[in-house]
Amino acid sequence: MTSPPHIAVIGAGMAGLSCATALQQAGFRVSIFDKSRGPAGRMSxxxxxxxxxxxxxxxxxxxxxxxxxxxxxxxxxxxxxxxxxxxxxxxxxxxxxxxxxxxxxxxxxxxTAPAALLASTLALRSGAAISELQRASTGWRLHAQDIGAFGDVYDAVVLAVPAPQAGPLLRAVAPRQAALADETSxxxxxxxxxxxxxxxxxxxxxxxxxxxxxxxxxxxxxxxxxxxxxxxxxxxxxxxxxxxxxxxxxxxxxxxxxxxxxxxxxxxxxxxxxxxxxxxxATSRTEACSWDAGLGVGMCGDWLNGGTVEAAWLSGRALAQRIAQGPA
Ligand code: FAD
Incomplete structure (x- = not known):
């Protein structure tokens, strides 16, 4: 029996939590990371x-x-x-x-209560500010500020962070998606x-x-x-x-x-x-989410979908559906 694909979700705001929950429900193994002490992001x-x-x-x-x-x-x-x-x-x-x-x-x-409810069924690593994504032959490795490299190799990575924080993480490894984030103010x-x-x-x-x-x-x-x-x-x-x-x-x-x-x-x-x-x-977008199946890199967040809590949840869920449709 093969183990399910392992997805790393960076950002435990409403978009990341929604994406991680839907992926887990679809049978994926999910690890979610946030730089803050707990989940919720801007619902704070x-x-x-x-x-x-x-x-x-x-x-x-x-x-x-x-x-x-x-x-x-x-x-x-x-x-x-x-x-x-x-x-x-x-x-x-x-x-x-x-x-x-x-x-x-x-x-x-x-x-913060809805985020805490969602996070209660997820493997959340808080206090982990992801500073670098590395693409190895077997998948993705994550590095975090003051922590270093995590041992796990992930089949795909989801960036569920504000656009100005997604761009720098993706520039070296997923330039097309980095450009989308960089053009969003x-x-x-x-x-x-x-x-x-x-x-x-x-x-x-x-x-x-x-x-x-x-x-x-x-x-x-x-x-x-x-x-x-x-x-x-x-x-x-x-x-x-x-x-x-x-x-x-x-x-x-x-x-x-x-x-x-x-x-x-x-x-x-x-x-x-x-x-x-x-x-x-400031930039109005309606892509809902972004997924590069070849690279195994996705982006979700309110900034892609209208700038609200509801938009963030829908963006995360839309990305999970896209990932579940194709090979991770
Ligand atoms: P976020 O909530 O920003 O989540 C991103 C998460 O990523 C954060 O937890 C952050 O710590 C984490 N992160 C970032 N970089 C890294 C990294 N390198 N490594 C690890 N983790 C990282 N929406 C409404 O619907 N109604 C309102 O009334 C409303 N008012 C608002 C008022 C203010 C002042 C603000 C700030 C927002 C408001 N919003 C409102 C917007 C709403 O909060 C957002 O649309 C929604 O919470 C965004 O969710 P998200 O998951 O996309 O992003």
Whole structure:
């Protein structure tokens, strides 16, 4: 009996987890690697003493029927729930309530929960920043920063990382796919997490902001399944973030807190900032995924498919289907 092909998936965000899960279900042997301490990637949550705040993805849609079925599975497992925030929209000339029928979901009790659920059935190696891919006669070998070479040889490699991080890893070994990644630009986002001693009564729980440096604000502690300190999240717009990537934390706070005050938000008791270097995709692509069966190299991720959690999950699943169709 021959052993199943062994696939290395680099990146345990939603795309990598979805791809790895579907490959495993199709009978492949899968090892998944991530440079961070745990899975989830940009679906992340900052946690401190008695508080938490989702500082990456804020909510996700589930328009695709396959993804909606997956989200129903997460809901049943207690890892996701629908979120019904009182929404407002702030424009240059005023503000209005948003009555929007879109279904919005969040991870429960925090945004990382769906990723943790998916990772629980996978062989995940965290803290492994893959720094080099080597093609040997028998397959692919991986090297990781501060760790060195892994002993296993893989039949195929999947890059499930943001485009600017895929390009450098692929340039020497898969130039066509490296070019696809290199021609995709991504934009940053400054996030600010605010803590308060008591609930704020602003008259809304989340808002789209179309003026000044902010793009989105949300009362994180009012999402389903949360408890603990009153916490709010501010996201700056891509344009403002890109223009202010080099600011330090105080410099960011000096501009974002007054912008929040204009929406009614008082000064917080404590705050933190996080700089997302690659938050959103400026180039719109709809390839879903990329697979070179001859080389045994695939790419998936939100950047190939529309820039959302749902797009990332669909991209990973599409790549697994492509790999399962042909020789690994
Ligand atoms: P990622 O989540 O980025 O996963 C990539 C993984 O690869 C990471 O875990 C990273 O650590 C790992 N990695 C990278 N390089 C290496 C390496 N060399 N070796 C090992 N591991 C590596 N989407 C929505 O649907 N709704 C929203 O409201 C929303 N808001 C957002 C707000 C912000 C501020 C940000 C940052 C994103 C937001 N998104 C939102 C987008 C959403 O988070 C992403 O579309 C989705 O999470 C991307 O998943 P992914 O798997 O493609 O990439």
């Amino acid at each position: 949550t900052r946690r401190g003493d008695g508080w938490q705040c989702d500082h990456g993805a804020q909510y996700f849609t589930a328009r695709d029927t396959g993804f909606r079925a997956e989200v129903a599975r997460w809901e049943q497992a207690g890892a996701a729930a629908q979120w019904f925030p009182a929404l407002r929209r702030f424009d240059a000339d005023g503000s209005s309530a948003v009555a929007d029928p879109a279904e919005r979901f969040v991870g429960t009790p925090r945004m 991504m934009q940053g986002c400054w996030a600010m997490m605010l803590q308060y001693a008591a609930p704020l009564a602003l008259g809304f729980e989340a808002a789209f902001v179309n003026r000044g440096p902010l793009r989105w604000v949300a009362r994180d502690s009012a999402k389903p399944g949360r408890d603990g300190t009153e916490s709010w999240l501010l996201h700056a717009s891509a344009a403002w973030s890109e223009a202010h990537m080099a600011l330090d934390a105080d410099g960011v706070a000096a501009q974002l807190l007054p912008a929040f005050a204009e929406l009614g938000g008082p000064a917080p008791q404590h705050w933190n900032v996080h700089r997302w270097r690659y938050a959103s995709t």
